[in-house]
Amino acid sequence: MVFYSPLQNEDCKLQKSKPTSVGEDLVFFNFAFFILHFAFYNDPLMKISAIKTIPIKLPTRRVHQWASLTTAIGAYVVIKLETDEGLVGLGEAPVLKDWGGDHGKYYGETPQTTAHVIGDILAPALVGQDPRQIGAVHTRMDKAIKGYPYSKAAIDMAVYDIVGKALKLPVYQLLGGCYRDRVTIAHSLGLMEIEKAVEEALRVKEEGIKAIKLKGGQDPKRDIELVRRIREAVGSEIQLAVDANQGYPTPKIAVRAVRAMEEYDIRYMEQPVEGIDAMAEVAQRVDTPIMADESAWTPQDVLEIVRKKAAEMISLYTTKPGGLFKAQKVAAVAEAGGLQCNVNGSVETGVGNAANLHLAAALGVATLPCVIPVSTPAGKGKGGIAGIYYRDDIITEPFGYEAGDVLVPAKPGLGIELDEEKIKRYRAG
Numbered sequence: 001m002v003f004y005s006p007l008q009n010e011d012c013k014l015q016k017s018k019p020t021s022v023g024e025d026l027v028f029f030n031f032a033f034f035i036l037h038f039a040f041y042n043d044p045l046m047k048i049s050a051i052k053t054i055p056i057k058l059p060t061r062r063v064h065q066w067a068s069l070t071t072a073i074g075a076y077v078v079i080k081l082e083t084d085e086g087l088v089g090l091g092e093a094p095v096l097k098d099w100g101g102d103h104g105k106y107y108g109e110t111p112q113t114t115a116h117v118i119g120d121i122l123a124p125a126l127v128g129q130d131p132r133q134i135g136a137v138h139t140r141m142d143k144a145i146k147g148y149p150y151s152k153a154a155i156d157m158a159v160y161d162i163v164g165k166a167l168k169l170p171v172y173q174l175l176g177g178c179y180r181d182r183v184t185i186a187h188s189l190g191l192m193e194i195e196k197a198v199e200e201a202l203r204v205k206e207e208g209i210k211a212i213k214l215k216g217g218q219d220p221k222r223d224i225e226l227v228r229r230i231r232e233a234v235g236s237e238i239q240l241a242v243d244a245n246q247g248y249p250t251p252k253i254a255v256r257a258v259r260a261m262e263e264y265d266i267r268y269m270e271q272p273v274e275g276i277d278a279m280a281e282v283a284q285r286v287d288t289p290i291m292a293d294e295s296a297w298t299p300q301d302v303l304e305i306v307r308k309k310a311a312e313m314i315s316l317y318t319t320k321p322g323g324l325f326k327a328q329k330v331a332a333v334a335e336a337g338g339l340q341c342n343v344n345g346s347v348e349t350g351v352g353n354a355a356n357l358h359l360a361a362a363l364g365v366a367t368l369p370c371v372i373p374v375s376t377p378a379g380k381g382k383g384g385i386a387g388i389y390y391r392d393d394i395i396t397e398p399f400g401y402e403a404g405d406v407l408v409p410a411k412p413g414l415g416i417e418l419d420e421e422k423i424k425r426y427r428a429g
């Protein structure tokens with residue numbers, strides 16, 4: 001009988017490691033048993049000792065705008081979750097006050113609400129608890145306060161980071177293993193003049209980008225013209241998609257816009273209208289796949305989308321359902337319903353993006369290019385602008401980037417470290 005030892009290499013690779021002999025198997029299993037026994041039984045006292053919130057504001061490379069956005073991106077909250085054993089887990093709440101699902105179903109969050117919810121409600125409920133019992137951590141959070149999934153997602157990321165560090169395993173290993181060791185990214189072109197959008201599309205194509213997402217939703221005529229101009233400029237090999245961020249006022253207007261874009265080959269239209277019933281009206285009248293984003297936060301949302309045939313794709317986030325633990329449940333419902341997914345977010349810093357990368361790495365159903373930025377501290381990394389939205393980042397090392405893909409970090413936990421000097425520099429209050 002041949003067994004395979006777990007991934008030990010620097011990068012997350014799909015190749016199986018070398019088979020070991022039976023003798024080595026026994027040594028390995030004894031060793032693994034010892035580690036697990038030590039981690040979970042001989043060490044029953046690991047406790048959350050404090051959760052610190054740090055509001056930050058990163059400088060943007062250019063204005064990044066979408067139809068419903070009313071504040072600048074990058075004013076988010078990073079957290080440090082500390083344990084009595086000295087381990088520190090990192091998390092991020094990329095909060096936006098105008099990001100709240102269909103018809104304000106989930107409400108927006110702000111750095112101030114995150115600091116309040118975590119500092120005054122979630123931290124008191126979690127201090128003294130074992131961070132390794134991730135399901136129980138979620139139950140306590142949900143009991144302590146309804147809603148606020150972004151605040152809870154920050155804590156969820158941090159406990160996964162701690163468990164990974166404690167077991168010396170990357171987070172993707174805790175989510176089911178490394179399904180893909182690199183994630184193809186979609187470069188997001190915010191709302192901007194068509195000339196500028198064409199210019200940026202050509203530049204990122206030169207830098208290896210294979211998929212581009214165009215923000216629209218304010219003016220269908222402009223969006224159709226944008227798709228036409230970008231397609232003419234970049235040629236047929238680049239995958240194009242449009243995200244209207246609920247912007248088209250009625251399903252009929254959305255249907256007309258999507259049909260006009262079909263001639264230029266769009267991979268999908270994301271969230272053309274607001275509400276699952278309106279999405280279903282569009283989805284059933286166009287050939288182009290419809291992706292749900294604002295309509296798809298929780299497993300229950302996706303179940304309704306499947307039942308109403310309101311989309312064929314889901315924009316999966318770590319944050320919308322409240323963290324990695326719950327994002328896996330959203331993905332499971334999407335997969336069961338035959339929907340494709342990608343992993344997207346709100347242009348997070350390197351902390352949230354690392355969580356998104358681990359999620360995308362572990363989910364077989366996340367087959368579509370992901371809007372996960374190439375988090376890059378100033379003066380480091382690949383250069384250029386592909387997948388880059390900020391002029392700097394708060395992590396010490398940039399994500400690896402090759403030919404339109406981001407490489408999945410394989411160090412223990414989230415696989416990142418904070419640059420404390422940058423945290424001081426970009427601290428907002």
Ligand SMILES: [Mg+2]
Pocket residue numbers: 243245270271293294315
């Ligand atoms: Mg979207």
